[in-house]
Amino acid sequence: MKTLTSGEIASYCDVNLRTVIRWIENGKLKGFKLPGRGNNRVLVEDFIEFLERHDMPIPDSLKGDATPSILIVDDEMPVAKSIQRVARRAGFDSYIATGGFQAGIMLSQHEPKVMTLDLSMPGMDGYSVIDFTREQSKYKDLKIVVISALDDISLERALEIGADASLQKPFSNHDLTMVLEQFMSM
Amino acid sequence: MKTLTSGEIASYCDVNLRTVIRWIENGKLKGFKLPGRGNNRVLVEDFIEFLERHDMPIPDSLKGDATPSILIVDDEMPVAKSIQRVARRAGFDSYIATGGFQAGIMLSQHEPKVMTLDLSMPGMDGYSVIDFTREQSKYKDLKIVVISALDDISLERALEIGADASLQKPFSNHDLTMVLEQFMSM
DNA sequence: TTTAATTGTGACATTAGTGACACTTTAGTT
DNA sequence: AACTAAAGTGTCACTAATGTCACAATTAAA
Numbered sequence: 001m002k003t004l005t006s007g008e009i010a011s012y013c014d015v016n017l018r019t020v021i022r023w024i025e026n027g028k029l030k031g032f033k034l035p036g037r038g039n040n041r042v043l044v045e046d047f048i049e050f051l052e053r054h055d056m057p058i059p060d061s062l063k064g065d066a067t068p069s070i071l072i073v074d075d076e077m078p079v080a081k082s083i084q085r086v087a088r089r090a091g092f093d094s095y096i097a098t099g100g101f102q103a104g105i106m107l108s109q110h111e112p113k114v115m116t117l118d119l120s121m122p123g124m125d126g127y128s129v130i131d132f133t134r135e136q137s138k139y140k141d142l143k144i145v146v147i148s149a150l151d152d153i154s155l156e157r158a159l160e161i162g163a164d165a166s167l168q169k170p171f172s173n174h175d176l177t178m179v180l181e182q183f184m185s186m
Numbered sequence: 187m188k189t190l191t192s193g194e195i196a197s198y199c200d201v202n203l204r205t206v207i208r209w210i211e212n213g214k215l216k217g218f219k220l221p222g223r224g225n226n227r228v229l230v231e232d233f234i235e236f237l238e239r240h241d242m243p244i245p246d247s248l249k250g251d252a253t254p255s256i257l258i259v260d261d262e263m264p265v266a267k268s269i270q271r272v273a274r275r276a277g278f279d280s281y282i283a284t285g286g287f288q289a290g291i292m293l294s295q296h297e298p299k300v301m302t303l304d305l306s307m308p309g310m311d312g313y314s315v316i317d318f319t320r321e322q323s324k325y326k327d328l329k330i331v332v333i334s335a336l337d338d339i340s341l342e343r344a345l346e347i348g349a350d351a352s353l354q355k356p357f358s359n360h361d362l363t364m365v366l367e368q369f370m371s372m
Numbered sequence: 373t374t375t376a377a378t379t380g381t382g383a384c385a386t387t388a389g390t391g392a393c394a395c396t397t398t399a400g401t402t
Numbered sequence: 403a404a405c406t407a408a409a410g411t412g413t414c415a416c417t418a419a420t421g422t423c424a425c426a427a428t429t430a431a432a
Contacts (some may be wrong), residue, residue: 007378014189014227015220016421021380028221037428039379056218057229059187101315104290105322129287136291191420193387202412207389223419225388378429386421395412402405 003041006031012047012059061111068113068184070094073103073129074147075118079169083116083147086176092184100129107133112142114183119148119158127161134162143183147171189227192217198233198245254299254370256280259289259315260333261304265355269302269333272362278370286315293319298328300369305334305344313347320348329369333357 006024010017023029024040029050031042044062051058070087072094074080080096087094095110097103107115115133119126126146133139146158149169159166165179192210196203209215210226215236217228230248237244256273258280260266266282273280281296283289293301301319305312312332319325332344335355345352351365 005379012187013220014187017379018381018422019220019222019420022420023221034428037380037426039428050221054219054221056220056227057187099311099314099318100286101290102318104287104292105294105318106290108291108294125285128285132285132288132291191388203388204390204413205411208410220419223389223417225419374432376429376431378427380427381425383424384422386419388417388419390416390418391414393413395410397410398408400406400408402403 002044004044004047006040006042009042009047012062013056067093069110070180070184071103071106071110071112071115072096073100073115073117075099079118083176086173087180090177090180090184092180103129107139107142114143114145114180116145116147117163119146119150119154127158130158130162145179145183188230190230190233192226192228195228195233198248199242253279255296256366256370257289257292257296257298257301258282259284259286259301259303261285265304269362272359273366276363276366276370278366289315293325293328300329300331300366302331302333303349305332305336305340313344316344316348329372331365331369 004012006020007017009029010020013020020029021040024031024042029042030046031040033040048058048062050056070092072080072083072087074083074096075098077096077098080098084094084096095106095112097106103115106112117126117129126148130144130146133142133144143164144162146155146163146166147169148155148158148166152168155166155168164183167175167179190198192206193203195215196206199206206215207226210217210228215228216232217226219226234244234248236242256278258266258269258273260269260282261284263282263284266284270280270282281292281298283292289301292298303312303315312334316330316332319328319330329350330348332341332349332352333355334341334344334352338354341352341354350369353361353365
């Protein structure tokens with residue numbers, strides 16, 4: 001039940017915030033008010049219905065909500081494939097990146113909901129990946145699942161700097177499934 | 187998803203607002219209407235397509251939705267900075283990425299016109315970066331300038347798999363300027 | 373907590389859509 | 403050349419939607 005603020009709708013429609021509020025007041029756009037000062041919220045589905053009703057283009061970022069995906073970052077293809085199998089069995093779409101550069105591009109292009117990250121990829125500092133991602137407000141909702149053969153201390157450090165979960169290699173399919181299902185349903 | 191009003195298009199085309207509205211009504215120019223009184227909005231991409239279809243000049247302010255930029259990929263910050271200085275002196279905006287992951291994200295986000303790439307970054311295979319980039323039609327116009335301390339053979343191999351130019355470290359500011367100016371003006 | 377960013381509001385300034393009509397251009401006809 | 407018709411475009415006044423601005427209240431972030 002995701003909602004949008006009046007400001008977000010304003011920027012989606014490339015229209016002034018004032019105008020969005022007037023749309024809602026007129027009943028042209030269905031929404032509701034928060035108890036506080038009456039800030040407006042609109043259900044994504046109502047907004048999409050509104051856009052369709054007026055033949056307005058629907059932003060990709062809203063369409064994408066339909067099929068949230070997982071980005072698997074691991075340089076060892078067999079491992080990546082096995083993660084992908086688990087993901088598929090749980091009903092999720094996924095993409096594999098075997099290098100940092102690919103991972104960056106795919107993250108930006110597919111905007112996945114979850115990224116699994118091998119901390120110990122040769123020549124790539126997993127920590128700095130987490131760091132850099134967390135700095136970007138664009139990816140504040142991205143869930144990062146660290147998967148690594150490193151010790152507990154390393155995994156904990158990853159959690160400290162912004163990872164959302166960690167799994168030690170070798171991981172059980174069950175644990176991975178649990179984590180994925182939890183994050184993908186948020 | 188930037189849009190234009192009928193008035194903005196009118197002034198771009200140096201035409202009366204009335205006429206723009208008629209274009210939209212006739213279907214000559216694709217657009218949509220706001221819910222209120224039916225004010226017209228046109229996606230920038232649709233407008234550009236319209237201009238091209240009629241061999242009309244495209245205003246600079248619409249071309250790249252920003253000034254074309256350069257992405258500098260180098261793990262050594264001093265080197266990166268010195269490249270950036272050269273770029274700035276030649277009048278170009280630039281961004282620095284010190285890792286593959288950052289490079290991928292920045293490439294995707296900023297869509298630079300030129301990317302300078304250090305081939306010998308630790309733990310990152312420059313060749314696979316070139317390879318992967320060239321596979322994506324999205325970046326077919328991106329110019330890749332390889333900068334490396336490696337030997338001639340390595341540089342030639344980079345050119346073979348898709349780089350557009352190469353410079354051996356240490357490079358002269360003059361040579362770099364020449365290359366950047368050439369590619370940025372294309 | 374403190375601080376920064378977002379949001380709602382009212383009054384007012386701008387801009388856009390509409391219809392009717394005049395003007396210009398073009399093409400075809402005599 | 404001269405005339406005509408048709409199609410496209412510009413003009414004008416009017417109305418309504420949208421944008422702007424400053425300010426206060428709220429919410430989110432640090």
